[in-house]
Amino acid sequence: MTIFLQSLIELLIKGVPESFLFVLAVYILTRIKIGLKKYILLSLIFTLVTYLTRWLPINLGTHTMLSLLILILLFITVNKVNLQNIIKSIISVIIIAIIILISEVLNLFLFNAIFGQAEAEQLFNSSSAIIKSISMLPSTIFFAFILLILHFILKIYDKNKKVKDGKVSEKIGE
Numbered sequence: 156m157t158i159f160l161q162s163l164i165e166l167l168i169k170g171v172p173e174s175f176l177f178v179l180a181v182y183i184l185t186r187i188k189i190g191l192k193k194y195i196l197l198s199l200i201f202t203l204v205t206y207l208t209r210w211l212p213i214n215l216g217t218h219t220m221l222s223l224l225i226l227i228l229l230f231i232t233v234n235k236v237n238l239q240n241i242i243k244s245i246i247s248v249i250i251i252a253i254i255i256l257i258s259e260v261l262n263l264f265l266f267n268a269i270f271g272q273a274e275a276e277q278l279f280n281s282s283s284a285i286i287k288s289i290s291m292l293p294s295t296i297f298f299a300f301i302l303l304i305l306h307f308i309l310k311i312y313d314k315n316k317k318v319k320d321g322k323v324s325e326k327i328g329e
Contacts, residue, residue, distance in 0.1 A: 161284035166206050168288035173295050174202035176302060177223075177251060181230050183306050184247030185240055186313070197233050201226055219255070223248045254301050255294075262294035 175198045182189045204225050208218045230236070230244050266275035278290040 162206070162209065164284040165288045166202070168285070169291050169295060170205055171202050173298070174198050174205055176295065176299055177201060177226060178230070180251045180254070180302050181226065181244055181247050183302065183309065184250055185230075185236075185243040186309065187234060187236065187240060193233050197229055200229055204229070220252070223252060254298055254305075258294040258297035258301065259291075261297045262291065265293055266290065 178194060178198045178201055179189075182194065201222070205218075205222045208222050208225070211218060211221075213221070227244050227248050231241055234240070236244065263275065263279075266278060269275075270278065278286060281287045281290070
């Protein structure tokens with residue numbers, strides 16, 4: 156199988172879902188309302204950017220950081236955000252990088268527990284794009300799960316903050 160085809164398979168199995176989650180994460184963490192057209196457009200552009208970035212002759216992990224930097228720029232451009240939200244988007248990308256790290260470590264622990272270290276390493280370093288991509292899917296699922304939990308925590312926090320702020324303003328209004 157050619158390198159291009161392998162890369163394309165990895166993109167479809169892991170890259171596309173992960174890119175959509177990355178963009179969703181920025182929206183959730185910045186608390187900017189998601190416009191479906193902008194979300195899809197931004198996700199597809201980010202998928203393409205991530206795919207092209209992986210072809211660069213740079214160290215593993217560096218392409219992720221470069222892609223996330225480009226995500227910040229794309230997010231700011233597409234959503235025409237103000238300075239406060241620019242700062243939020245930068246912070247959110249840092250949080251996303253941490254969540255990715257946690258997700259990949261959990262994936263590694265899961266595969267080591269199930270298959271043992273030697274077999275897990277074989278799966279992660281497989282020459283088959285399908286095997287490699289499927290073995291990395293649990294990290295995407297962990298990422299989605301952590302993002303979902305974070306979304307609910309932020310919703311509860313925002314709701315409690317509104318209630319608290321509302322009570323304070325009622326007292327002042329009396």
